[in-house]
Amino acid sequence: MIVCKFGGTSVASATQIQKVANIVKDNTARRIVVVSAPGKRSSEDIKVTDLLIDLADTALANADVAAKIQTVVNRYEDITAELGLGKDISEVIAQDLRDRVAGDRSNKELFVDSIKASGEDNNAKVIAAYFNTIGVPARYVSPKDLLIVNDLPERTFAVAEAYERLAVLAQSEEVIVFPGFFGYTKDGILRTFDRGGSDITGSILAAAVGAELYENFTDVDCVFSANPKVVNNPAEIKEITYREMRELSYAGFSVFHDEALMPVFKKDIPVNIKNTNNPSAPGTRVVPTRELTGRPVTGISVDSGFSTLYVSKYLMNREIGFGRKLLQILEDEGISYEHTPSGLDDISIIMRSNQLNLEKEERIVKRVQQELQVDNVYFRHGFSMVVLVGEGMRNSTGLAGRAALAISKLGVNIEMINQGSSEVSxxxxxxxxxEDIILKALYEEFFSAVPV
Amino acid sequence: MIVCKFGGTSVASATQIQKVANIVKDNTARRIVVVSAPGKRSSEDIKVTDLLIDLADTALANADVAAKIQTVVNRYEDITAELGLGKDISEVIAQDLRDRVAGDRSNKELFVDSIKASGEDNNAKVIAAYFNTIGVPARYVSPKDLLIVNDLPERTFAVAEAYERLAVLAQSEEVIVFPGFFGYTKDGILRTFDRGGSDITGSILAAAVGAELYENFTDVDCVFSANPKVVNNPAEIKEITYREMRELSYAGFSVFHDEALMPVFKKDIPVNIKNTNNPSAPGTRVVPTRELTGRPVTGISVDSGFSTLYVSKYLMNREIGFGRKLLQILEDEGISYEHTPSGLDDISIIMRSNQLNLEKEERIVKRVQQELQVDNVYFRHGFSMVVLVGEGMRNSTGLAGRAALAISKLGVNIEMINQGSSEVSxxxxxxxxxEDIILKALYEEFFSAVPV
Structure with missing residues (x-):
C-alpha cells in the first residue's frame, strides 16, 4: 500500500487534478491520497489558502463576507466545471464556508485555522467526487475523530491515538482522499499543523497504515544537491538517507519539511519525492540507509539569519556548570540554539536571529554578566551556516581540509567550523x-571536480 | 618592583641558590623572592617534597620518624654547609619538622599538607639567611596572617583579604623571601595550593604589591612553540599573550600552570619566564596584548586522555532545553567538559577521561536514555586534542584548511574540529x-614552511 500526497500546485487546476487521477490509476497500490488546497496556477495567481485568510480577516473585521466567499467558490467552480462535476458540489462548498464563518470566534487563531483548513478539506471532497466519475471508487474522509491532535496551547502534533484510529483506513475498499494540513482535538476543535502542513498529514497516514512507501508529489523532478537558484544545473539526488535529508532541509532545502519526516522515519518507511508533472521521473528516494557511492558529499545547503552570543571568561572550562547555566539563560528567553563552538575560555552560541530582539539581547547580556561574572559577552549578527552533508563524509579523510581551503581561496574568513565525532555533516x-560564492565554490570542489 | 619566583631545580643545591642570589643582586628592583622546596639535583635525585611525603606517611603509620627527619635535615645540610651558614639553621629545621610531626592528625590530608609545605618554608629560611651573609639584607616572611586562604573543603585559593594584607610587603626595606605553595586560613590552618603550587604564590604576591613584572625562573630558556620531545628544535616563543599561554598550557605546556596566571592577568602584570641557569637569555614574556608577527600560529599543543559522549536524537535542535538537560546530567556527576561539537541531530561532549569510570558511564548513559528519550547514546575513548594557538589566527584565512589538509595527508581521520567565532585557537x-605524527606535520606546516 502506498500513501501519496499531492502539493498545492499538483491540485491547482482541473488539468493538474487529471494528472493526479492518472497517477493514482497507474498503480493500484496507491490507496490513500492526501491533498493540499489548490495552489497557484501561474506565478501571478493567488493560492486558495490566501483567499481564505483574506476571508477570515474580513469576517473578523465584521465586514460583508458574501463576495469573499463567492471568490473562493468561483475558484473551485473553475476546477469542478472543467472536471464535469456539476453545480451540487459548489453549494456544498459555499455552505461549508458560511458555516465556518458563522463558527466560534472566541479564539481568533482557531477561527482563522478553521477557515484556512477548508481549502484542503473542500479540495479533498472535489477530488474524491472526480475520482468516482472516472471509475476510481473513492471516498473523502474527514480527519475528524481520526487524526486526533493535542489540545492548545502547545503547537499541533498527532497524538498516539491518531495512529491507532487512522489504521482502519488500510481496510478501505475505496481509494481514500484525505485533506492535508489539519486534525481535530478530542473535543472536536480543528487545529492546523504549523510546520510541514500536508506533508506531515501524509507522513502520519503512511505510518498509521504501515505503508510500503510514502510518495510525496510536488512540482520538481527531484531534490538537488545544491540550490539551483545559485548553482547551475546541480546534480540530482537519487537516493538520500533520512538523516542526510534532515540535515539538508535545515537550510535551503524546502522541498520536504524535516519535521514531516518524523512519523515515517520512526517506521522506516521510504519516501519518494516525485513530480506530478513528470511522474515517470524516478524522483528522490529518502531511505533509512543506503549504499555509499564514490561521492562523499550528498548535498550542500546554506541558510542565512544566524547570530552568535560570544562569551569569554578566564578558566571557564574549569567551572563545572558554566555551560549549563549559560544555556539556561537562553532557555528562559525561549531561545533554541544550533551550535556551541568553544575554546578553553570562550564559547559562542549560534542561534537563529529571528528569535532575538534588542530587549532580549540586553536582558541576556546583563544576566550573563551578572550571574556568570564573565570577562566578555556580546552578540554578533549576519551569519550564514553552510552545511556539507553526506553519509560518506564519515570515512573521508581530508574533506574538511578541502572544504576549508575552497572557502579560503575566495579570500573569505571562516568564522566557525563545527564537526562532531560521528557526523554526516x-x-x-x-x-x-x-554565502552564494561559498556555495558555488564548494559545489565546484565536491561535485564538478574529478571524483576522488 | 619585581616579584621573582624560583622553581625546585633553581633552589636544589648551594650552587643553584648562589645563582639565585646573583640574579637578585643583579637587579635591585627584585624585592620579593618566592621559593620552592629543593628539587632534584640530577635525574636520579629525590625531591625534598617527596622525602617529606615519605616522612608524613611514616608518621601516619605510627612508625619511627627520627631517621626520616634526619634524611630531610641532611638534604638541607648539604646546602647550608656549602653556603657557609653553620649548624644553627639545621636545628631550626629539625625542630620545625618535629613540631609538625607532633601536630594535629585529625584531618590526615591537612597533616600531610603541613609536612609537605615545610619544604618551601624551611628553604625560604635558608635562602633568606644566605642572602644576609652575602650583603643582601633579606627577611624570611611566613604566609601566616598574610596569605589568607579559604576554609575547607573547597580547593585552596587566596581570599580577597590576602591581597590587602600582602600589599604591605611592598614597603619592606629588606628583600622578602617568601615560601611558595601554601597559605593559612583565618584560623591558622595551613593549606597547600593543589594546582600551580609556588607559581601561584608568586602570582598572588605580584598582584598584591602591584609589581611591574613577575619573573618566573625555571630551568628552561623559554617556552617552545611545540613539545621539544616530539618536534626537533621547535621555535622559541619570545612574547605571548595571557590568552595564548592559557590555551597552550591546556595541553602539554607545563612550564607555567595556567591557573597561576589568574592573579597577574587580572592586574595586567607581565610575566617573564626565565632560566636560572642562563639568566641573560631573554626568556618568554607573557603579556596582556602584543603586536602580531607574520606567523599566525604561536604554538601547537597536544594532550591525550579525552573521551566523548555521543548523543543523537531526531529533531534534537528543535528541543529547547535539550543541551542544558544533557549538561546537567554530567554536572550531577561532577564532570566538566571541554567542547560540544554538534550537528543538527547529534552532539558530542568531549571531556577528560580521568573523570570517568564504568559505573559513571553506565549511570550517565541510562539517564540520557531515560530522561532525554534519545535515539543513540554512547561513550568513546582514546582521543587527543591538538590545539593550534595564535592571536594572529583570528584574521588568517585558510588556516583551518591548511591544518586539516596537513593532517589528512597523513591518512589520519579528523574526528572533531572546533573553531569558535572569535578564536585564537x-x-x-x-x-x-x-598525536605525535600530527604534531610534527602541523609544526612542519606552520613553522618550517616558507612563511605566508
Missing part, C-alpha cells in the same frame, strides 16, 4: 554576504 | 595514537 559559519 | 580531535 560539516558546518561552516561565514558572513552572510559571502 | 583551533582544536582538532584525533585518535590518541596519531
Amino acid at each position: 560539516l558546518v561552516f559559519g561565514v558572513q552572510q554576504n559571502y | 583551533l582544536v582538532f580531535g584525533v585518535q590518541q595514537n596519531y
Whole structure:
C-alpha cells in the first residue's frame, strides 16, 4: 500500500487534478491520497489558502463576507466545471464556508485555522467526487475523530491515538482522499499543523497504515544537491538517507519539511519525492540507509539569519556548570540554539536571529554578566551556516581540509567550523554576504571536480 | 618592583641558590623572592617534597620518624654547609619538622599538607639567611596572617583579604623571601595550593604589591612553540599573550600552570619566564596584548586522555532545553567538559577521561536514555586534542584548511574540529595514537614552511 500526497500546485487546476487521477490509476497500490488546497496556477495567481485568510480577516473585521466567499467558490467552480462535476458540489462548498464563518470566534487563531483548513478539506471532497466519475471508487474522509491532535496551547502534533484510529483506513475498499494540513482535538476543535502542513498529514497516514512507501508529489523532478537558484544545473539526488535529508532541509532545502519526516522515519518507511508533472521521473528516494557511492558529499545547503552570543571568561572550562547555566539563560528567553563552538575560555552560541530582539539581547547580556561574572559577552549578527552533508563524509579523510581551503581561496574568513565525532555533516559559519560564492565554490570542489 | 619566583631545580643545591642570589643582586628592583622546596639535583635525585611525603606517611603509620627527619635535615645540610651558614639553621629545621610531626592528625590530608609545605618554608629560611651573609639584607616572611586562604573543603585559593594584607610587603626595606605553595586560613590552618603550587604564590604576591613584572625562573630558556620531545628544535616563543599561554598550557605546556596566571592577568602584570641557569637569555614574556608577527600560529599543543559522549536524537535542535538537560546530567556527576561539537541531530561532549569510570558511564548513559528519550547514546575513548594557538589566527584565512589538509595527508581521520567565532585557537580531535605524527606535520606546516 502506498500513501501519496499531492502539493498545492499538483491540485491547482482541473488539468493538474487529471494528472493526479492518472497517477493514482497507474498503480493500484496507491490507496490513500492526501491533498493540499489548490495552489497557484501561474506565478501571478493567488493560492486558495490566501483567499481564505483574506476571508477570515474580513469576517473578523465584521465586514460583508458574501463576495469573499463567492471568490473562493468561483475558484473551485473553475476546477469542478472543467472536471464535469456539476453545480451540487459548489453549494456544498459555499455552505461549508458560511458555516465556518458563522463558527466560534472566541479564539481568533482557531477561527482563522478553521477557515484556512477548508481549502484542503473542500479540495479533498472535489477530488474524491472526480475520482468516482472516472471509475476510481473513492471516498473523502474527514480527519475528524481520526487524526486526533493535542489540545492548545502547545503547537499541533498527532497524538498516539491518531495512529491507532487512522489504521482502519488500510481496510478501505475505496481509494481514500484525505485533506492535508489539519486534525481535530478530542473535543472536536480543528487545529492546523504549523510546520510541514500536508506533508506531515501524509507522513502520519503512511505510518498509521504501515505503508510500503510514502510518495510525496510536488512540482520538481527531484531534490538537488545544491540550490539551483545559485548553482547551475546541480546534480540530482537519487537516493538520500533520512538523516542526510534532515540535515539538508535545515537550510535551503524546502522541498520536504524535516519535521514531516518524523512519523515515517520512526517506521522506516521510504519516501519518494516525485513530480506530478513528470511522474515517470524516478524522483528522490529518502531511505533509512543506503549504499555509499564514490561521492562523499550528498548535498550542500546554506541558510542565512544566524547570530552568535560570544562569551569569554578566564578558566571557564574549569567551572563545572558554566555551560549549563549559560544555556539556561537562553532557555528562559525561549531561545533554541544550533551550535556551541568553544575554546578553553570562550564559547559562542549560534542561534537563529529571528528569535532575538534588542530587549532580549540586553536582558541576556546583563544576566550573563551578572550571574556568570564573565570577562566578555556580546552578540554578533549576519551569519550564514553552510552545511556539507553526506553519509560518506564519515570515512573521508581530508574533506574538511578541502572544504576549508575552497572557502579560503575566495579570500573569505571562516568564522566557525563545527564537526562532531560521528557526523554526516560539516558546518561552516561565514558572513552572510559571502554565502552564494561559498556555495558555488564548494559545489565546484565536491561535485564538478574529478571524483576522488 | 619585581616579584621573582624560583622553581625546585633553581633552589636544589648551594650552587643553584648562589645563582639565585646573583640574579637578585643583579637587579635591585627584585624585592620579593618566592621559593620552592629543593628539587632534584640530577635525574636520579629525590625531591625534598617527596622525602617529606615519605616522612608524613611514616608518621601516619605510627612508625619511627627520627631517621626520616634526619634524611630531610641532611638534604638541607648539604646546602647550608656549602653556603657557609653553620649548624644553627639545621636545628631550626629539625625542630620545625618535629613540631609538625607532633601536630594535629585529625584531618590526615591537612597533616600531610603541613609536612609537605615545610619544604618551601624551611628553604625560604635558608635562602633568606644566605642572602644576609652575602650583603643582601633579606627577611624570611611566613604566609601566616598574610596569605589568607579559604576554609575547607573547597580547593585552596587566596581570599580577597590576602591581597590587602600582602600589599604591605611592598614597603619592606629588606628583600622578602617568601615560601611558595601554601597559605593559612583565618584560623591558622595551613593549606597547600593543589594546582600551580609556588607559581601561584608568586602570582598572588605580584598582584598584591602591584609589581611591574613577575619573573618566573625555571630551568628552561623559554617556552617552545611545540613539545621539544616530539618536534626537533621547535621555535622559541619570545612574547605571548595571557590568552595564548592559557590555551597552550591546556595541553602539554607545563612550564607555567595556567591557573597561576589568574592573579597577574587580572592586574595586567607581565610575566617573564626565565632560566636560572642562563639568566641573560631573554626568556618568554607573557603579556596582556602584543603586536602580531607574520606567523599566525604561536604554538601547537597536544594532550591525550579525552573521551566523548555521543548523543543523537531526531529533531534534537528543535528541543529547547535539550543541551542544558544533557549538561546537567554530567554536572550531577561532577564532570566538566571541554567542547560540544554538534550537528543538527547529534552532539558530542568531549571531556577528560580521568573523570570517568564504568559505573559513571553506565549511570550517565541510562539517564540520557531515560530522561532525554534519545535515539543513540554512547561513550568513546582514546582521543587527543591538538590545539593550534595564535592571536594572529583570528584574521588568517585558510588556516583551518591548511591544518586539516596537513593532517589528512597523513591518512589520519579528523574526528572533531572546533573553531569558535572569535578564536585564537583551533582544536582538532584525533585518535590518541596519531598525536605525535600530527604534531610534527602541523609544526612542519606552520613553522618550517616558507612563511605566508
